[in-house]
Amino acid sequence: MAKIHKLIEVANDDDEDEDDFIQLGAQDFREGDDLDGLRAVARLARLVGGLTWFSAVGRPLTPGELRIAEDYVAGIGFAEARIAGVETWLSAIEAAQAPDFEDDWWQAEEQMRRALLDEALLVNDEHDLEVALQHVATRAGEVAHERAMKAAARHGVSDPALLEVAAGAASTAAYQAALVLAADADAEHPFALKFKLFEMGRLPLGLVGGSFNLF
Numbered sequence: 001m002a003k004i005h006k007l008i009e010v011a012n013d014d015d016e017d018e019d020d021f022i023q024l025g026a027q028d029f030r031e032g033d034d035l036d037g038l039r040a041v042a043r044l045a046r047l048v049g050g051l052t053w054f055s056a057v058g059r060p061l062t063p064g065e066l067r068i069a070e071d072y073v074a075g076i077g078f079a080e081a082r083i084a085g086v087e088t089w090l091s092a093i094e095a096a097q098a099p100d101f102e103d104d105w106w107q108a109e110e111q112m113r114r115a116l117l118d119e120a121l122l123v124n125d126e127h128d129l130e131v132a133l134q135h136v137a138t139r140a141g142e143v144a145h146e147r148a149m150k151a152a153a154r155h156g157v158s159d160p161a162l163l164e165v166a167a168g169a170a171s172t173a174a175y176q177a178a179l180v181l182a183a184d185a186d187a188e189h190p191f192a193l194k195f196k197l198f199e200m201g202r203l204p205l206g207l208v209g210g211s212f213n214l215f
Helices: 002-011 036-050 063-075 089-096 103-121 126-153 160-182 190-199
Strands: 082-085 204-208 211-214
Touching: 036 126, 036 160, 063 082, 063 190, 063 204, 063 211, 089 160, 089 204, 103 126, 103 160, 103 190, 126 160, 160 190, 160 204, 190 204
Parallel strands: 082 211
Antiparallel strands: 204 211
């Protein structure tokens, strides 16, 4: 169990290159031993601090972003959902507080999470895996909350609930992405695609009324 704490120390080493890209499933994360998955997760924990969280929110969606979002919703079983761009922080607040969130969307993600966890536990110690996953989630949530606060403040928005939604979504997405790495799943896994949207500076807000809201 001490090995995972050493990996976390490495992940937090400030000497590592901030310009590295996160490529889920890429062999760059693998080092050829039984800790490959945990090394990948530890590296992800280090790299989330350098992401440009929420830097593209409010801008028109690009064709590339639309394609990734469409592949994500299709991958979790909602190919018929349309991608709805959210343009302002106030609209994002409304979308985040919508009373008609699709429970089926959450359940689909939860089933995928459990499947990945089962796969990851086949090759990783349960305690070490949980420590690594929680470290990634906590790190992402902390950094994303700070970035969301600054980004929203530039538009005169300081709603604590929205900041918590943004940080919580980032934390969940990082946890899911870490599971993709720990389970050595395909780089086109829906969780990898969703995390890519965060990497691109976006904030996915979930499925509401047949639309996937993307800020």
